[in-house]
Amino acid sequence: GAVVSQHPSWVICKSGTSVKIECRSLDFQATTMFWYRQFPKQSLMLMATSNEGSKATYEQGVEKDKFLINHASLTLSTLTVTSAHPEDSSFYICSAEDGGTTEKLFFGSGTQLSVL
Amino acid sequence: SQQGEEDPQALSIQEGENATMNCSYKTSINNLQWYRQNSGRGLVHLILIRSNEREKHSGRLRVTLDTSKKSSSLLITASRAADTASYFCATGNNNAGNMLTFGGGTRLMVKP
Numbered sequence: 601g602a603v604v605s606q607h608p609s610w611v612i613c614k615s616g617t618s619v620k621i622e623c624r625s626l627d628f629q630a631t632t633m634f635w636y637r638q639f640p641k642q643s644l645m646l647m648a649t650s651n652e653g654s655k656a657t658y659e660q661g662v663e664k665d666k667f668l669i670n671h672a673s674l675t676l677s678t679l680t681v682t683s684a685h686p687e688d689s690s691f692y693i694c695s696a697e698d699g700g701t702t703e704k705l706f707f708g709s710g711t712q713l714s715v716l
Numbered sequence: 717s718q719q720g721e722e723d724p725q726a727l728s729i730q731e732g733e734n735a736t737m738n739c740s741y742k743t744s745i746n747n748l749q750w751y752r753q754n755s756g757r758g759l760v761h762l763i764l765i766r767s768n769e770r771e772k773h774s775g776r777l778r779v780t781l782d783t784s785k786k787s788s789s790l791l792i793t794a795s796r797a798a799d800t801a802s803y804f805c806a807t808g809n810n811n812a813g814n815m816l817t818f819g820g821g822t823r824l825m826v827k828p
Contacts, residue, residue, distance in 0.1 A: 636818075643819060644818040646815060646818075691756070693759065703747055703764060707751075707758050707759040707761075708758060710757065
């Protein structure tokens with residue numbers, strides 16, 4: 601099956617630091633990628649839809665200036681948490697679409713962000 | 717708000733028993749998918765059932781879908797300790813930006 605690589609797996613940083621998370625589709629091209637956030641023992645909440653070559657679409661309540669998304673190529677989307685604070689600590693997961701339907705969404709392994 | 721609501725939120729059973737988890741949703745869907753997540757890990761895709769299907773099997777997994785009731789169930793038969801994980805349903809609507817909307821999840825613990 602298709603592989604989505606997410607990096608890094610775990611980040612610990614000081615408050616005020618900006619953190620970049622990468623999501624790569626390794627063996628397919630993904631015009632659309634999705635970023636999710638997950639708090640402990642809770643479900644995944646969609647943050648934004650990343651579209652190659654255009655601006656990301658953010659879900660209601662997600663600050664676009666806080667969570668910068670760049671989808672510069674068909675195989676790479678990045679999420680940058682700017683000036684991270686402890687409340688940004690969370691598990692972030694990306695998924696990439698291969699084929700234009702929800703039947704072909706593949707997930708990265710997630711990034712645990714801990715902001716001290 | 718979540719598209720899917722899962723029940724129960726937590727389930728504890730003995731090894732060898734069957735585990736049943738339910739998922740309800742609110743809007744129209746093209747498919748419904750079940751995922752497993754071990755603590756602190758990514759998602760593992762288990763099974764997909766399309767809106768025109770009623771039941772699907774994969775190994776020890778059995779999924780049903782009732783579109784009239786907007787609900788689905790996941791049955792794990794002959795559970796094993798290794799099945800301990802959180803299980804999420806996710807609904808797919810190809811007309812809604814090809815995104816998946818996740819339910820709240822069921823935390824399953826299988827005791828050896």
